[in-house]
Amino acid sequence: MKKVRIWSWFWIVVGVLYFVIPLIATFDFSLRAKKGQLSFLAYTNIFTDPQFWQTFVFSLEMAFFTILVSLILVVPTTYWIRLKLPQLRVVIEFISMMPFVIPAIVLVFGLIKVFSGYPFRLTDTNFGTYVLLVAGYTTLAMPYMFRAVDNGLAAIDVRSLTEAAQSLGAGWGTILFKVIFPNIRVALLSGSFLTLATVIGEFTIASFLVGIKAFGPYMSLIGQNKTYESSSLAIISFLLTWGLMGLIQLFARGEQTNLAGAR
Amino acid sequence: MSSNPQPKSLNTKRDAPQVRPANSDWKKWLGVVPFFLFVVLFIVLPSISLFVGSFQDSQGKFTLKNFVDLTDPTIFSAYWVSIRISLATAVGGGILGFFMAYAVTVGGLPRWVRSGLSTFSGVASNFAGVPLAFAFIATLGRTGMVTLILKTIFGIDLYDQGFKLYSFWGLTLTYMYFQFPLMVLVITPALDGLKKEWREACENLGGNSFHYWTKIGLPILLPSLLATMILLFGNAFGAYATALSLTGGFINLVTIVIGSQIKGDVLHNVGLGYALAFGMVIIMAVSMTIYYILRRRSERWLRI
Numbered sequence: 001m002k003k004v005r006i007w008s009w010f011w012i013v014v015g016v017l018y019f020v021i022p023l024i025a026t027f028d029f030s031l032r033a034k035k036g037q038l039s040f041l042a043y044t045n046i047f048t049d050p051q052f053w054q055t056f057v058f059s060l061e062m063a064f065f066t067i068l069v070s071l072i073l074v075v076p077t078t079y080w081i082r083l084k085l086p087q088l089r090v091v092i093e094f095i096s097m098m099p100f101v102i103p104a105i106v107l108v109f110g111l112i113k114v115f116s117g118y119p120f121r122l123t124d125t126n127f128g129t130y131v132l133l134v135a136g137y138t139t140l141a142m143p144y145m146f147r148a149v150d151n152g153l154a155a156i157d158v159r160s161l162t163e164a165a166q167s168l169g170a171g172w173g174t175i176l177f178k179v180i181f182p183n184i185r186v187a188l189l190s191g192s193f194l195t196l197a198t199v200i201g202e203f204t205i206a207s208f209l210v211g212i213k214a215f216g217p218y219m220s221l222i223g224q225n226k227t228y229e230s231s232s233l234a235i236i237s238f239l240l241t242w243g244l245m246g247l248i249q250l251f252a253r254g255e256q257t258n259l260a261g262a263r
Numbered sequence: 264m265s266s267n268p269q270p271k272s273l274n275t276k277r278d279a280p281q282v283r284p285a286n287s288d289w290k291k292w293l294g295v296v297p298f299f300l301f302v303v304l305f306i307v308l309p310s311i312s313l314f315v316g317s318f319q320d321s322q323g324k325f326t327l328k329n330f331v332d333l334t335d336p337t338i339f340s341a342y343w344v345s346i347r348i349s350l351a352t353a354v355g356g357g358i359l360g361f362f363m364a365y366a367v368t369v370g371g372l373p374r375w376v377r378s379g380l381s382t383f384s385g386v387a388s389n390f391a392g393v394p395l396a397f398a399f400i401a402t403l404g405r406t407g408m409v410t411l412i413l414k415t416i417f418g419i420d421l422y423d424q425g426f427k428l429y430s431f432w433g434l435t436l437t438y439m440y441f442q443f444p445l446m447v448l449v450i451t452p453a454l455d456g457l458k459k460e461w462r463e464a465c466e467n468l469g470g471n472s473f474h475y476w477t478k479i480g481l482p483i484l485l486p487s488l489l490a491t492m493i494l495l496f497g498n499a500f501g502a503y504a505t506a507l508s509l510t511g512g513f514i515n516l517v518t519i520v521i522g523s524q525i526k527g528d529v530l531h532n533v534g535l536g537y538a539l540a541f542g543m544v545i546i547m548a549v550s551m552t553i554y555y556i557l558r559r560r561s562e563r564w565l566r567i
Binding site: 005007008009011012014015016018019021022023024025026028029030072073074076077080081084085088092095097098100101102103104105106107108109110111112113114135136138139197198201202203204208216219220223224230231233234237238241242244245246248249 | 371376382390394397399447494497500502504511522524526536544551
């Protein structure tokens, strides 16, 4: 048993080193913007860059609408299927896996092909482009949202809750917003935060639809011409991911629902 | 169901103990219309459009030439490099992730290691794209920390040895960063499913640890292991942001070629671009199908 434990520690140490070394290297690099001394200059440069805030807020807004649309699409549908159309469960589960089959780059290719031309012409206006972006993100977020909501609904007795609400005279709106939503709010929160983590720094879809307006393409631009600032951005972005994942763990107490993000 | 008062004569008929009133049978399908409308508009339509486009020439006539053109050496090598990198990171990340998951489940490490690992895997598997590329440039780039340490302390100059961050190995090492944590996340429940009784039964029959793993443990885990590695394969195969920011586009990957095609007709053939994308979907669809089948197989033994 002793020997086994040594090997166990060995693999953990290897993994932790793989995880930590790039972070240390990046942090160290981000402190060297001033020649000959360590400073937080690269961070001040980023935080005083108006474009940083503009793109960050833009991506936050897009994430907000993505979460809103995902919740509106996924929660009532999953609930309804559980209650009335159990035969559709396989279908919706299959659909929620589509982002694993259609990579983001192919998805955005198809979206542009269909919606930039006649009859939709969505890319002609800013609003249309944002709609397309949110639609793309909603598709990307589908696996997390569906899994989170489905797990949440599995943990409660949907049928009894619905019947109880109905017998008290509740309509569908009341049932959804006052009974179902509050009962699965932990699942909804973790699905929402996973979506936020996926969308906030997303590059592929954003770069083809809105370009430099979004946070992912902004980071990429900084990487092309500012070495130290790009390292500080990597650290900021890492802390952001850590924060969001920490929040999810706090809600879900270790229940991981994420499978893959936007690479 | 309804709180509106209704005429008594009607009510007596409606209140018959029917679970599903026949008249609302078609109505219940209305509930899923918005979702499926979204799916048709933003997933099915773009996919069909790419599919149709890949069978059209520049005049819009039917052709199979685009698929013949996929065998062009540059295109073929783009697929080949993508597949090799995805395979390497799936196997490498899979092995490292498996041993780490093994360590915290069967390996007898304290509980805090396990919860720490689960948090870290959640973060690391989501830390990808542009910032991950930056991190690896600061680590293994020409002036990266590890590069400099190897050079000054160990006298090994990576870049003299032919290492480049925007090559096969550079990309593989970078992808591994999000691959092995994903493996940890997915395979840990499978390892939890190994029952203590199986090991005891093996020991009672005079078997040792070697027998246990070769005859019981690995055969039971194999479908989950393969399934997860295929998931990792697809995860790397579709990666675009990480590869682009790491290499500036100086690597011939399928995603990078598609990316340049979206920006402008670099292939000088629009249909070929669609065929390229369609080919990617085929590879992903095949791997996800195998994943699904293996997953079903593994569930026979392990309740995940």
